[in-house]
């Protein structure tokens with residue numbers, strides 16, 4: 200069996216954290232095995248997260264544009280229809296192609312792939328309940344836990360993935376619900392709400408807190424919420440769901456103000472519970488080897504991703520830090536670099552965050568609220584896409600760029616972009632931040648015309664001096 204000879208590295212979990220760690224380890228010359236219970240590589244991200252959601256966001260956006268925007272460009276149809284099964288199969292094909300692609304990368308890099316559920320026997324041995332029924336023991340000098348996260352459930356709400364769905368069910372609905380209630384206004388809820396809203400659902404987002412996406416710069420957030428409202432999304436903030444009744448045709452929700460008060464009821468066909476994600480470690484038998492966790496169930500690690508148990512490491516959604524695929528990948532690479540005797544590094548303060556709605560919202564570094572709280576004197580430079588020639592040319596001018604820089608040194612502290620392609624535009628800012636650039640550094644870089652990236656240059660000019668085009 201695959202367990203008979205010892206590995207240098209055994210990775211438990213084949214998500215973006217785990218599979219990237221496994222490939223990198225093999226590239227660094229370490230004998231590596233990756234164990235995955237799902238039967239497909241890519242984890243949450245590829246199977247039920249980032250990728251299928253982006254597929255549906257793109258397809259639904261195309262439909263919405265065909266219906267509402269193409270005629271402004273002189274492109275007319277007599278009829279536009281949705282073929283939901285075709286839309287879903289496009290998404291499924293994208294997912295299966297990509298998961299098989301990772302299997303190919305494992306072969307190419309000589310990573311051993313074991314399909315099954317792993318649990319600790321000792322700090323250097325994992326017992327695997329294999330998917331094909333055969334049990335094995337996989338041994339490793341080093342073991343990396345990359346078991347990721349799972350949907351957070353809410354008390355009193357049972358997810359059946361039909362009427363009450365998690366993001367996983369929301370990615371695979373077989374009918375367009377007339378009324379969709381999204382519980383939780385984080386990025387996953389807003390993305391999935393956008394998909395179904397564009398396809399025709401009436402979408403209401405119920406959020407316990409006072410704000411949507413609380414981590415967002417509040418000035419950007421206000422504009423973003425207005426934009427979503429213009430698209431027809433409704434928000435009930437400071438509201439909690441105290442009960443759901445699925446006995447009838449649809450779902451009857453009982454709502455209450457977050458601070459207490461009179462209850463109201465609300466009808467929906469489908470309810471999406473998107474109240475966050477929790478680290479997933481069940482069935483791993485971590486208590487057997489004594490791995491330390493925090494109160495939220497996250498595995499505690501030091502700056503080398505080592506747990507308190509020697510030889511056992513953890514990366515990705517299962518440890519503290521932003522629960523994002525690219526952060527998990529960075530963890531994976533850095534962890535393995537340390538194992539190979541090199542130096543790895545991940546700066547959690549410079550992990551970009553993107554909400555893939557339309558427009559997208561992307562940010563890197565500090566929000567204005569965080570800069571204010573830090574007590575540093577700062578400047579703000581902004582530039583709206585209404586004044587950007589490319590955005591105007593293509594009639595896609597919603598949004599703005601906002602740059603925060605230290606007043607004294609002009610060093611960039613944070614960049615926030617709302618734009619149709621903000622998720623791509625943000626990386627110029629991510630590089631600037633990583634290299635401790637000033638806003639003047641960005642402004643003095645020649646940007647091609649006409650591009651939406653010029654808005655970043657102009658916002659940089661507005662930070663330390665004056666923009667040209669507004």
Ligand code: FAD
Pocket residue numbers: 211212213214215216217234235236237241242243244245247248249250252315316317318345346347348366367387479481482483514515516517522523524525526527555
């Ligand atoms: P995971 O991807 O969760 O992978 C862990 C893997 O370990 C799983 O495949 C699981 O089956 C396996 N596993 C667990 N326990 C065991 C065991 N005992 N034995 C064997 N295998 C085991 N992030 C972004 O950056 N961008 C996005 O656009 C984005 N969109 C998202 C949309 C949705 C709807 C969701 C739900 C998430 C999204 N995320 C996004 C978050 C992203 O999916 C996660 O941050 C990322 O997948 C974390 O990677 P990971 O490797 O730590 O864990």
